[in-house]
Amino acid sequence: MRREEARAERLLVFFDLPYAQGPDGIYCQDAFWIFLQSLGERFAELVVLGRMQTDDQTPRYRCEEAKKIVFHALPPFSSLYSTGEVLRGLPRLARRIWEPVGRCDAMLLTIPHPWTLVLWCVGRLRGKRIAFMARADLQELVKYRAPLGRRRRVRFAAWLFEGVFVRLSRTTLTFAVADVVARRYQRPRSPVHAILISTVRAAAIRPRAARGVSDACATRLLWVGRVDREKRPDLLLASFRDLCDSTW
Numbered sequence: 001m002r003r004e005e006a007r008a009e010r011l012l013v014f015f016d017l018p019y020a021q022g023p024d025g026i027y028c029q030d031a032f033w034i035f036l037q038s039l040g041e042r043f044a045e046l047v048v049l050g051r052m053q054t055d056d057q058t059p060r061y062r063c064e065e066a067k068k069i070v071f072h073a074l075p076p077f078s079s080l081y082s083t084g085e086v087l088r089g090l091p092r093l094a095r096r097i098w099e100p101v102g103r104c105d106a107m108l109l110t111i112p113h114p115w116t117l118v119l120w121c122v123g124r125l126r127g128k129r130i131a132f133m134a135r136a137d138l139q140e141l142v143k144y145r146a147p148l149g150r151r152r153r154v155r156f157a158a159w160l161f162e163g164v165f166v167r168l169s170r171t172t173l174t175f176a177v178a179d180v181v182a183r184r185y186q187r188p189r190s191p192v193h194a195i196l197i198s199t200v201r202a203a204a205i206r207p208r209a210a211r212g213v214s215d216a217c218a219t220r221l222l223w224v225g226r227v228d229r230e231k232r233p234d235l236l237l238a239s240f241r242d243l244c245d246s247t248w
Contacts, residue, residue, distance in 0.1 A: 011040070012047040012104035012128075015135070016113055019050040019063070019071075026063045026071050029053070031199040032135070033061040039108075040069055047100050049119075052076055072100045074115070086114055093118055101126055111165040111174070112138055112158075120168065132174040134181050138162050144229045 013036055018029040028050070040046030046069045053076070063071055074096060075089035093115055101107070101122050106129040109116045116132075123130045142151070142158045162184065169185045174192045176182035182194035227233055 009043055009105040010045040010047060010103060011043045012049065012100060012107045013039075013109075014049040014107075014113075014116065014119055015110040015133075016115075017050060018053045019073075020053045022062070024062075026050075028061045028063055031061070032197075033063070034199045034201055035197045037061075037063075037069075044068065045070060047072065047104050049074055049097065049100065070100075072096065090115075090118060094122070097122055101128065104128060107131070108133060110135065111169070112162050114161070117164070120172075130172055132165065132169060132172055134165075134174065134176045134185060136177070137181055137184065139184075 015032065015036070017032060020027050020029060036046070036048070048063065048069060048071045050071060050073065052073045063069055075092040077085035077089055079085075097119060101119070107119065107123050108131050109119055109123075111132045111134050120130060138158050139155065139162070142155050166185050166187070169192055170187055170190045172191070174185055174190070175195050176185055176192060177195060177197055179194045182192055186192045223233075223236060
């Protein structure tokens with residue numbers, strides 16, 4: 001009975017993913033959409049709050065609204081580092097989220113993010129169940145992505161801002177992608193859980209072919225991801241080298 005009741009719920013999700021209007025619907029430009037879409041299959045309805053892109057990019061992952069997915073566009077901004085744009089969008093944000101928050105049963109919100117604070121306040125005001133998800137180490141992202149001229153100030157502001165969500169996560173169910181992110185939020189008796197997610201569809205995974213005699217001793221590495229500095233591909237290669245040098 002509990003499982004049936006859970007599947008009948010409506011889940012609202014907010015992750016700061018880039019969306020674009022395509023010729024036949026709305027598309028998400030981030031592979032994280034694959035995880036959200038699979039999560040939505042467990043609910044009667046998935047309410048998606050997203051920021052529409054203003055620049056033209058090739059559509060990637062279609063948000064099939066006919067399959068229990070309802071999309072609500074949020075005010076656009078070019079970057080979180082554009083503080084003025086983010087702050088000017090707050091009044092419109094509050095107006096646009098009131099109705100979708102009211103129609104949902106539970107909320108899953110990305111942290112840390114300034115708009116999540118507004119959503120958290122509205123959700124608490126309307127008596128909704130709320131959970132957080134931290135996808136990345138904010139300090140590492142700022143370290144590599146913040147504008148050079150403001151990097152120190154931005155890192156300090158990010159540290160303060162992250163502290164707000166560390167306090168909120170003490171009483172709010174929080175999921176953190178990987179242990180290194182979970183350690184940022186974990187405190188004694190806090191409901192923080194480290195998880196792993198996949199952005200690869202099950203249908204895209206093929207059974208491994210049997211190895212021939214010539215490559216029976218070969219070690220192969222498959223890595224699916226974006227080659228960026230904050231992803232630390234150097235650590236991946238160093239770890240792979242250590243595994244190859246060790247006795248399996």
